[in-house]
Amino acid sequence: MSIPPVKEQLEIIERGTVEIVPREELVQKLEKSRITQTPLRVKLGCDPTRPDLHLGHSVILRKMRQFQDLGHHTILIIGDFTAMIGDPSGANKTRPALSRGEIIENGRSYFEQASKILDPDKTEIVYNSEWLAPMSFEDVIRLASHYTVARMIERDDFTKRYQNNDTISLHEFLYPLAQGQDSVHLKSDIELGGIDQKFNLLVGRHLQREFGQSPQICLMMPLLVGTDGTQKMSKSYDNYIGIDEKPEDMYGKALSIPDQLIYPYFELVTDMDHARLPEIRERAENDPRNAKHDLAWNITRMYHGSGKADAARAHFERTVVQKDVPDEMPEFTFSPDSGHGLLDVIRETGFVPSSSEARRLVTQGGVTLDGEKITDPRFRFETGTEGAFILKVGKRKYGKLVFRS
């Protein structure tokens, strides 16, 4: 497999990036690699704390894929060892450590999902416990001596937490060092990451230099803003679109983003031809409704194919725009031999976590039965009730209630 000309590569590599440190060295590395026909070693670390990948992850994974397509060597590091420490970046507090079993399982699931974006045959997978776990206390102290406290506290979230008098456990300082050690061990040429990872990536660069290696290039991608339009996409903010989600949910969630996100999403998470982006930017301004539908369709298509994307669009039109009931919904069976309180029925569908919640929804007019709003929380299906009813709870939870013995 041959490596394309540097200029061509740069154009692809720089697409969507927020920062490349330092760009000139990247050019040099690319040139050298092309002359010697030696692929560059591109590293991406993942912290397998949450097994559900979403579009936020896809931004970086897609970049990784581009390197694969350019013929470079890509390494996905499952941070099984570092996950036990708990990564402080982003969150302004200490994350809980995970058990070994959970981490292994998460790592497996991570790769499986990432394979929707990466070429699994071209992805080398490594677990960083492989080289981090055998390190002795002496090794760790040696490693730590290559970095200073002052530089460590420079890091943005440490500074903030320190100023807020929040807890910073000492072990959190070791996380960037461990990640940097990964770069040293793997002799990486390039490390990919979100812009929030900048500090960690730079530590890797620093450590490689300390150990006499050619320091890696740090390539940072922007953080994808979540569907709420304010915070970065994250499962813990519940503003994410998972790459494993059902086509209908994917489509619907994509449509719920604020208008100003239409363009960034096209740029960062779709495979839209680069040349068409200016046109799309204009359309996002002038015809947001259709632009957003296109976006939703494209995202759904990328993960489910165009047939499913068409269906998801039709589904959306029907259920949300025309407020029709969907074709398919879960069914719940009840016996007519006894009466059933509406609140209990709602709770048994699992749509709400408690009957107090069900009561609240009913009182607020959030529950309909065969299209009719029921606002009396004492409503009952009397003994002898037969037949089926369409229950709607909240904005979009539908269930079919069947009464038969």
Place this chain on the structure above:
RNA sequence: GGGGAGGUACCGAAGCGGUCAAACGGGGCAGACUGUAAAUCUGUUGGCUAUGCCUUCACAGGUUCGAAUCCUGUCCUCCCCA
């Protein structure tokens, strides 16, 4: 090691003996509206066999007719000094 401050619901933060299931803000949820599951406005936000009952204010005890509020012990956090 010494001195000081503090731990309240999903988060931030009031309350400092009864009127506290606990102000206020954020977030969530619902209703109205809408091209949208956006924005905006309104309501709501511990649980239950529900106009009453039960469990919550770090944890364990205690004082009191009555405690998130007072006392004792334990755990945890932050600040200053060493």
